[in-house]
Amino acid sequence: MxxxxxxxxxxxxxxxxxxxxxxxxxxxxxxxxxxxxxxxxxxxxxxxxxxxxxxxxxxxxxxxxxxxxxxxxxxxxxxxxxxxxxxxxxxxxxxxxxxxxxxxxxxxxxxxxxxxxxxxxxxxxxxxxxxADPDELREWVRGNANTYWRQHLDDPADLAYAVGIAWVVLGISRLHYSMVTGDITSKSGAAKHAVQAFPEHRAIIEEALRHRTTRLGEGGPPDPDRQAAGFAYLQAAITSCC
CATH class of the missing domain: 3.30.460 (Beta Polymerase; domain 2)
Structure with a gap:
């Protein structure tokens, strides 16, 4: 059903x-x-x-x-x-x-x-x-992390917003899960993985998960602390993927 x-x-x-x-x-x-x-x-x-x-x-x-x-x-x-x-x-x-x-x-x-x-x-x-080849999946992850996701390090404006932090933090977490396991998981599953893999970034990962269902235009004004935490996590996750 x-x-x-x-x-x-x-x-x-x-x-x-x-x-x-x-x-x-x-x-x-x-x-x-x-x-x-x-x-x-x-x-x-x-x-x-x-x-x-x-x-x-x-x-x-x-x-x-x-x-x-x-x-x-x-x-x-x-x-x-x-x-x-x-x-x-x-x-x-x-x-x-x-x-x-x-x-x-x-x-x-x-x-x-x-x-x-x-x-x-x-x-x-x-x-x-x-x-379905795990090695091909990992190679794709490396390329995607170094292109699509790295652009958010060059322009981190979206990381200040609830929707942006959910998209970026959970997205790169899914890639990291695939790199480690050769498998696929959901955004929620990726958050659980990321908390274990990057415990020092637990707060921003859990915040991203809370905003998993936030719609565009919701979630309040930009938050510079959220942006800084998201940037630090994204940088760590990309480095680990590559």
């Missing part, structure tokens, strides 16, 4: 796909917070991987119309058996927009699907022989 909002989005999505392109949706899997048992109804996205051969972008735009916070990507079964690093771009839906590129095609999604994916249609992940 899925949470009501997730179930409603999935039902409307599959109905539209089946009505407008019968038989094209060969597989549908949930990843992200739903797969990792960390879904928060008011703020979490419903993240999917859909198996569709040669998807029609205009049809996909019609299907996704009005399905807010339903984000995911379109792949083939062969794609899932292949290292994401060897794949060309594909269609993906993110923040209400359909695009073409490599967003979401990483060892994070492939590992999540292989080990925790929720099957809504098609063979179960264990039958798909999904390419």
């Amino acid at each position: 899925l949470p009501p909002r997730a179930q409603d989005l999935v039902d409307r999505y599959t109905q539209r796909m089946d009505q407008r392109s019968p038989g094209s949706l060969q597989g549908l899997y949930l990843v992200g917070s739903l797969a990792l048992d960390d879904f928060h109804d008011e703020v979490s996205d419903v993240d999917f991987i859909a198996v569709v051969d040669d998807p029609d972008p205009e049809l996909l735009r019609e299907v996704h119309q009005g399905l807010d916070k339903l984000d995911g990507q379109y792949v083939t079964f062969d794609d899932l058996r292949t290292s994401p690093a060897k794949l060309s771009g594909g269609y993906y839906q993110l923040d209400g927009r359909l695009s073409l590129g490599n967003e979401g095609r990483s060892p994070v999604e492939w590992t999540t699907l292989a080990k925790y994916g929720v099957t809504l249609r098609g063979p179960r992940p264990a039958e798909l022989n999904v390419h």
Whole structure:
């Protein structure tokens, strides 16, 4: 059983796909917070991987119309058996927009699907022989920590805000967990890991977890002490990942 909002989005999505392109949706899997048992109804996205051969972008735009916070990507079964690093771009839906590129095609999604994916249609992940390589995951973590997350050291303004500290602290904590274990965890699971791995930063990690469900625009004014603590933790976690 899925949470009501997730179930409603999935039902409307599959109905539209089946009505407008019968038989094209060969597989549908949930990843992200739903797969990792960390879904928060008011703020979490419903993240999917859909198996569709040669998807029609205009049809996909019609299907996704009005399905807010339903984000995911379109792949083939062969794609899932292949290292994401060897794949060309594909269609993906993110923040209400359909695009073409490599967003979401990483060892994070492939590992999540292989080990925790929720099957809504098609063979179960264990039958798909999904390419999930812990060494590739760790290599991806190093690159992501040194690019996307390091930019917050160069411009730490977001770390002063509740939403920003939750995003950055929990995000880099998930990467550190993957580097240590070769596995995937949720944001909440990452916080528990980080408290053990970086006990000197416990206060800012626990604050980030408290703001896990804070919405943009909530959480009060910028806090310079929060910013400084977040910066120090981010720097330590990136150094440890790399």
